[in-house]
Amino acid sequence: MRSTFRVLFYTKNQAIKNGRVPVMGRITVNGTTASFSCKRDVPIALWDAKGNCAKGKSEEARRLNRELENIKAQIGKHYQYLSDHDSYLTAKKVYDRYNGFGEEIHSLMEIFNIQIRDYKRQIGKTKAQSTYRGLVDEYKCLSCYLKDKLGTEDIPLMSLDMDFIKNYYSWMLSVRGLAKSTAFERVNTLKWLMYLAMDEGWIHKHPFKKFVCKPEYKKRPFLSEEDLQRVISVKLSYRRQQAIRDMFVFMCFSGLAHADLKELSYRNVHTDSDGNTWLVGNRVKTKAPYVVKLIPIVVELIEKYRGVNEFKVSPDRVFPVGEIGSMEDSLKRIGEKAGCSVRVSPHVGRHTFATLALSKGMPLETLQKVLGHKTIISTQVYAELINPKIGEDTDRMREKIGGMFRLAN
Incomplete structure (x- = not known):
């Protein structure tokens, strides 16, 4: 026999105060009822x-x-769950489950908070400050969505479904105005949280597993080989500018980010039995390991600044790295003086290394390890960048040899 189920709302008019009355709810299941406060009120004339x-x-x-x-909708989901697991269903059982009584109920923001606290404890150990701040921003975004669209501060894990993640993704793009790449990363964070909830036994099925969205990353600027040579060759009058140019060139041939360059010490520089020089360390941002075999120009730069301690944080640092803002200003001027086709910045150095490595035949899997990417998805972005370059290089080749060869008659 099919059970009957209904949820309706009404006002408690005898409790009127300042023209407003409390809104109540009533659950009906198989002739049993359970009333509850919705913890909201409304002007009596508006009901x-x-x-x-x-x-x-x-x-x-x-x-x-x-x-x-x-x-x-939330009560309906609890009713459906109990219908599948309980042969004797009452309105009180549905209400108790909705209200968090009986079986322990865990929520989305609860598990999110747990991870934020864990990240905070790991700052400087396995997590960077920027990674922690990013997770906090994601938490605030989700909290805003819950309040804006669902009128609540939290939601039980068992109430999550595909509609929730679809609507959240759409809201991030339309209302929040986030880029697809940012929305993609925030969806992946929620998927990760669901796997953690499953590990804890708080849910038995991943509610978002089948949801698919794709990032749309902005094109990352990089220097062509010609522009890179211009930066290397440009005449600079000031020693500090020369040092910043040297550090940028080092980034172009090592793939290090500004934060990694700032932390680079001689302990990270290793020479193997064949005389090859390597950089071995962990990225500041993700703590992921990186391993880079150095070409001669990079080794020369390391030796150039050995024993030159001016502007260095400490003598064991390889380079006199300053704040990123100062470096950005100097590189912008250096790039303009060199006549580069793109604006030169610290980020451009890392992008240049990645595109140069791929265009010269380095496999994606190897580049992932060199750059210290945790997943190959981040590395694949650079593979897309070099496609236009392949076309440009092919056009130049066609101009040079296009008329040299003809089929035999």
């Missing part, structure tokens, strides 16, 4: 008793109706 909702199209009416629909 439609027949429709069980606020009337009109005012902002307050629309917001309240959204919140009541969300309550109704």
